[in-house]
Amino acid sequence: MAAPVTHTTACDTARDFLDCLRSSNPVWLPPNTIKSPWVFRGHGRADWKLTASARRQDGQDKLMPLIDRIRPSLERSGWNPIDQEILTQLYAEHRAVVQFAEQADALGLRVPELDQLFEKRTINAFASTLGGRACRPSLAHAIAQHHGIPTCLLDFTYNGLIAAYFAAESACRLMTGGTASDTLAVWAVNYIALERGGKCGRVLCPKTESEYIHAQDGVFLFDVDASKYFREFKRWRAIDEIELDSPTPNDPIRLITLPIEQAKEVLRLLWAEGVYKAKLMPTYDNVAEAVFRRLELDSEFD
Numbered sequence: 001m002a003a004p005v006t007h008t009t010a011c012d013t014a015r016d017f018l019d020c021l022r023s024s025n026p027v028w029l030p031p032n033t034i035k036s037p038w039v040f041r042g043h044g045r046a047d048w049k050l051t052a053s054a055r056r057q058d059g060q061d062k063l064m065p066l067i068d069r070i071r072p073s074l075e076r077s078g079w080n081p082i083d084q085e086i087l088t089q090l091y092a093e094h095r096a097v098v099q100f101a102e103q104a105d106a107l108g109l110r111v112p113e114l115d116q117l118f119e120k121r122t123i124n125a126f127a128s129t130l131g132g133r134a135c136r137p138s139l140a141h142a143i144a145q146h147h148g149i150p151t152c153l154l155d156f157t158y159n160g161l162i163a164a165y166f167a168a169e170s171a172c173r174l175m176t177g178g179t180a181s182d183t184l185a186v187w188a189v190n191y192i193a194l195e196r197g198g199k200c201g202r203v204l205c206p207k208t209e210s211e212y213i214h215a216q217d218g219v220f221l222f223d224v225d226a227s228k229y230f231r232e233f234k235r236w237r238a239i240d241e242i243e244l245d246s247p248t249p250n251d252p253i254r255l256i257t258l259p260i261e262q263a264k265e266v267l268r269l270l271w272a273e274g275v276y277k278a279k280l281m282p283t284y285d286n287v288a289e290a291v292f293r294r295l296e297l298d299s300e301f302d
Contacts, residue, residue, distance in 0.1 A: 006240060007251040010183075010258075014265035017258040021160030021186060028160065028188070037192035039156035039219055040163035044170025046185035046257045050239035052152045052222065054093045059150030066092040074123065082234065083130055086227050089236075090126045093151055100144040112139035112209050130231070133224045134201070142205040142220050146213055153203060153220040154239060160186060162216055165275050167258075168266035175260065183257045189239065191221060193252035197244045200224060215280050268297045 011017040021040065023029060028038045041050065053059040060067075070091050074084045098118070101111045111117075116138045119125075129135060137153055145151040157163050163186045174180035194200035201224045207214035221239060223229070229237050240253050258266070270276060271294070278290040 007254045009254065009256045011256060012259070014258065014262045014269055017186075017256065017262065017266060018161060018164060018269055020256055021164050023158075023160060025160075036158070037190050038160075038188050039158055039191050039221070040160045041154065041156045041187045041189075042163035042165065042167030042170065043185050043187065044167060044172075044174045045181040046183040046255065047181060048185075049241075050154060050187055050189070050253075051236070052150075052154050052226075052239075053145065054089070054096075054150035054152055055226075055236035056150075062150050063089075063092045063096060066095050070095070070123070077123075082231055083127075086130060086230050087123055087126055090129070090152075090227070091123045094126070096149050097138075097141050097144045097151060100147075100149045101140045110209070111143060112206075114140060116140075129227055133228075134222065134226055136201060137203055137220075137222060139203065139205055139209060142203050142213070143210060145220065146205075146210060146218065152222045152226065154222070156189065156191075156219050156221055157217045158219060159217045160188070161270060161273065161275050162280065163187075164266055165270050165277075165280065168263040168270070169277070171260050171263040172267070175263070180260050182260060184260050184263055185255055185257045187240065188254040188256065189221065190250070190252040191219075193244070194221075194239075194242060198224065199242045199244060200239065212281055215282060264297070271297055 009020060011020055019025070020027070023036055028036045030037070054063060067088055070088050071084075074088055077084070079087060101114055101117055104111050105114065117140045134152065137151065141151050141153055145153045146155060167184045167186050171180060171184040191200060191202055195202060201222050203220040203222070205213050205218065205220070212218075223237065223239060223242065226236060242253075244252070267276070276290060277293070278286040
């Protein structure tokens with residue numbers, strides 16, 4: 001197998017950072033086309049990996065009440081310890097999304113693909129994926145993931161500038177909390193290369209299903225061999241650890257970094273281009289917050 005190589009581009013200024021991430025940059029846009037094979041994800045710290053939310057520690061903490069309820073029945077089932085751990089994780093993720101969908105539906109909020117979600121109601125329904133390819137998560141998983149439920153999915157955007165916003169906004173929060181590192185980053189993933197290699201799946205949520213996903217030009221990726229990898233290495237891997245069976249002409253996973261001191265300047269420049277929180281998450285509350293955020297960023301605003 002060809003081990004993944006993360007090509008890193010270190011930018012010094014906010015303008016260089018945004019210029020690098022523009023969709024028209026030849027790095028992302030092949031000749032004679034208007035469609036890029038790249039998607040982007042912003043991180044407030046460059047050392048954060050592309051790990052699905054349900055497999056990170058914070059996601060595990062949220063799922064722990066479900067995991068604690070599921071684990072005893074699996075311990076009596078006869079599955080070996082590794083498969084027990086995989087099934088417990090997969091079923092806890094599923095039950096969290098089911099509960100999200102049931103409560104949303106009870107409140108009259110639309111959740112897509114409910115029938116597909118409810119097909120898998122037992123732990124045994126997930127046994128067929130052990131050591132093999134994961135089933136495609138439903139659109140309900142995508143909606144739940146986007147609203148804070150830990151899943152096997154990872155949020156990306158087709159627009160590098162939107163990823164830059166989330167990286168800079170996260171970095172500012174980390175600086176306020178005293179947990180920032182020296183650099184923020186945007187990950188770029190060539191999803192076509194990973195899909196063709198059979199290593200990564202994509203969930204496309206119709207823009208009509210979520211105003212936020214529409215505004216953020218969002219898309220979701222997942223590791224199709226997650227269970228197989230866990231069986232062999234006893235841990236869940238990040239998307240940036242995915243190995244291709246054959247080398248590709250260009251590195252399919254890249255990292256673009258920026259000194260964290262440039263985060264606020266990134267937000268100022270992005271605002272001038274119409275990329276800011278109230279635009280990406282349009283609510284009256286975010287509009288109100290934007291009024292005061294603009295005062296911080298624009299010395300001439302009155």
